[in-house]
Amino acid sequence: MRFDHQAALRPALRGLPGYEPIEPPELIAARYGVAPERIVKLDGNENPYGPSPRALVALAAPYAAHRYPDPDQRRLRDALAARHDVPPACIVAGAGSDELIDLLFRTYVQPGDRVVIASPTFGMYAFDAELHGAQVVDVPLREDWTPDGDALVAAAASARAVFIPSPNNPTGGTLPPGLAERLIDSGALLVVDEAYIEFAHAPSLVERAAAGDPLVVLRTFSKWGGLAGLRIGYGVMPAPVARVLMHVKQPYGVSVAAEVASLASLEDCALLDERACALTGERDRLAAALAALGWLYPAPSEANFLLVRMDRGDALSAREALRRHGVFVRTFNHPRLRRHVRISVGMRADSERLLEALAAIAGELDAEGEVHA
Ligand code: PMP
Numbered sequence: 001m002r003f004d005h006q007a008a009l010r011p012a013l014r015g016l017p018g019y020e021p022i023e024p025p026e027l028i029a030a031r032y033g034v035a036p037e038r039i040v041k042l043d044g045n046e047n048p049y050g051p052s053p054r055a056l057v058a059l060a061a062p063y064a065a066h067r068y069p070d071p072d073q074r075r076l077r078d079a080l081a082a083r084h085d086v087p088p089a090c091i092v093a094g095a096g097s098d099e100l101i102d103l104l105f106r107t108y109v110q111p112g113d114r115v116v117i118a119s120p121t122f123g124m125y126a127f128d129a130e131l132h133g134a135q136v137v138d139v140p141l142r143e144d145w146t147p148d149g150d151a152l153v154a155a156a157a158s159a160r161a162v163f164i165p166s167p168n169n170p171t172g173g174t175l176p177p178g179l180a181e182r183l184i185d186s187g188a189l190l191v192v193d194e195a196y197i198e199f200a201h202a203p204s205l206v207e208r209a210a211a212g213d214p215l216v217v218l219r220t221f222s223k224w225g226g227l228a229g230l231r232i233g234y235g236v237m238p239a240p241v242a243r244v245l246m247h248v249k250q251p252y253g254v255s256v257a258a259e260v261a262s263l264a265s266l267e268d269c270a271l272l273d274e275r276a277c278a279l280t281g282e283r284d285r286l287a288a289a290l291a292a293l294g295w296l297y298p299a300p301s302e303a304n305f306l307l308v309r310m311d312r313g314d315a316l317s318a319r320e321a322l323r324r325h326g327v328f329v330r331t332f333n334h335p336r337l338r339r340h341v342r343i344s345v346g347m348r349a350d351s352e353r354l355l356e357a358l359a360a361i362a363g364e365l366d367a368e369g370e371v372h373a
Contacts (some may be wrong), residue, residue, distance in 0.1 A: 005236045012111060012133035019127040020333065028328055038326035041354045042344040045196070045305050047226035049275045051348075052262060055227065058264035059257060062202055071251040076259055077264045080234055086210035089239040092246055093262075095253045097195055097218040097233030098124055100245075104216060104235075105132045107248050108189060113160035118147050120170060120334045122193065125163040134160070140336075145171040145299055145307075156186035158268065165193035167200050170332065170342040172290040172301030174202035184213045191216045198224035198276045199283070200302035206236040216241065221258075223304055224276050225265045230257040269357075279304050289355055290343075295362065305344045307337075313365030315341050321364050326359035349368065 022044045028041050039282045051059070070076075073093045094100045101124050102118035109115060111133030117125050119138045137159060139151045142272040147164070151206040156162045160182055166175040175192065183190045195215055197204050209217040232254060237246070265272060287298040287306055298306040310318060315331040318341055322329055343354065 003230045003275040010133075012131060016322075017121050017127075020306050022330065024314040025328060028323060029326070032323045032326075034323070040327045040346065040350045040357075042350060042354060043328040043330040043342075043344055044228065045303070045344045046228045047223060047279075048303070048345075048350060049226055051226045052249060052265045052268035054195055054264040055225075056238050056247065058260045060264060063256060063260045064197050065256050067256065068252050069254055069256045072246070073254060073259075076234075076254065076262060079263055081235075083269070084204075084206045084210075084236060085268055086236055087239065088235055091234055092237070092242050092249065093232065093234040093254050093256070094249065095231040095233075096222060096257060097138070097193065097235070099231075099249075099253055100192075100216075100218050100233055100235045100325060101125065101128055101163070101191075103249055104189070105129070105134070107244055108113040109134045109160055114155075114158060116155045116159045116162040116188065116339065118152060118164060118168075120193075120332060120337055121163075122165050122169045123216055141171060143169075145173055145177060148174065149176065149182065152179070153182050155362055156188040159186075159188040160191040161191060162186070163191045163193065164207075165195060166206055167196045167301070167303040169196065169308045170305065170337070170340075171328070172303045172305065172307055173297055174302050180205055180208070181213070183296075184208075184296065188357040189214050189216065192215040193218040193316075195220045196223055196303035197202060197278065197307075198273070199280050199304045200363075202302065209236045212238045214238070221265060224272055225262065226272075226275075227258070227261055227265065227314055230255070230258040230261050248273050248278070276304075279345050282351060284347060285348075286343075286351045286354075287346060289356075293355075293358060293362070296358070305342050307340055307342050308342050310365070311325065311339070312362065314338055317365060321361035322354075322357050325353075327354050327357045345356065 030069045069152035080091050109132050113134045115129045115134045116137045120285045126136045137155050139155050156302040209215040216237040289295040294318045295312045297309040305308045319331045
């Protein structure tokens with residue numbers, strides 16, 4: 001008998017809905033007849049400034065691309081340890097924080113385990129949970145997009161892990177003070193995903209994670225560092241957890257190029273912080289300008305994006321109409337987000353193009369506000 005790929009498929013993978021990634025901008029542009037130079041890409045929460053100048057110089061200089069990277073990530077872990085003032089033994093780097101999320105599942109989550117999320121949130125946690133046959137326990141955010149602390153703590157008591165971003169993607173809010181402490185004591189592993197923390201006022205929990213609490217803090221170079229395309233992220237965690245993750249991870253997950261660029265970025269922290277600060281200023285300016293249009297309601301955000309509710313049309317028709325103007329924003333297949341778009345913060349000129357496009361499409365959108373199925 002020959003191999004039957006359908007029968008052999010792991011049960012957890014049958015009917016797996018899959019993660020909905022963003023499409024390459026050139027493809028969308030071609031579909032909508034938009035010239036590539038007209039694209040305003042505000043759908044990926046990327047950094048519009050690009051990589052730091054030092055990272056660009058380091059990438060342009062010769063480096064050992066023909067050699068395998070250091071499987072123990074020594075230079076990178078040392079540099080990150082210095083940045084966060086924690087021991088290198090508490091750090092693990094990966095190909096984006098996505099790899100760290102996957103690694104945590106592979107290390108700690110078994111089929112049937114419960115994993116708590118608070119939706120709407122970053123889709124990768126539920127995707128990985130399903131991939132590993134875990135049960136997703138959703139404790140939805142409240143009406144105002146704040147977490148329901150008591151319900152989360154109660155759900156965590158019978159869960160293996162809790163995954164919460166702070167700031168949350170796509171809503172933009174941070175964890176309220178004290179909630180992390182309560183979740184740390186719940187019996188589950190707490191994973192706080194700080195992908196956007198550089199744009200927030202909230203303090204990072206990295207020191208707490210390194211101090212030995214059952215807490216993993218995820219960070220990335222994709223947003224603050226402008227290196228989304230190179231895939232480099234890391235986690236800060238208790239040293240024994242890091243030891244296991246170093247053992248379980250792919251030996252060469254972080255490429256030499258990613259290592260070179262992230263090390264150079266760490267020498268350019270002041271500039272990257274300035275850029276993050278400029279982006280938060282632009283975010284607040286854009287939020288006010290959107291609200292002034294009278295039909296858009298941005299949620300308060302501590303990240304480099306805004307979740308915007310519309311009281312005309314629906315998210316999909318707004319996305320389509322904006323695409324025809326060359327402006328790309330993110331929508332979500334989530335029942336509470338049918339009238340919301342997520343807009344990444346770009347340069348001031350990007351905001352102007354967005355505002356122009358919104359003014360142009362306002363009339364096209366269904367003024368009755370009927371939500372398409
Ligand atoms: N966590 C959150 C909350 C995110 O929004 C994203 C990216 N969209 C990631 C992690 C993944 O980041 P990376 O590029 O480091 O894999």
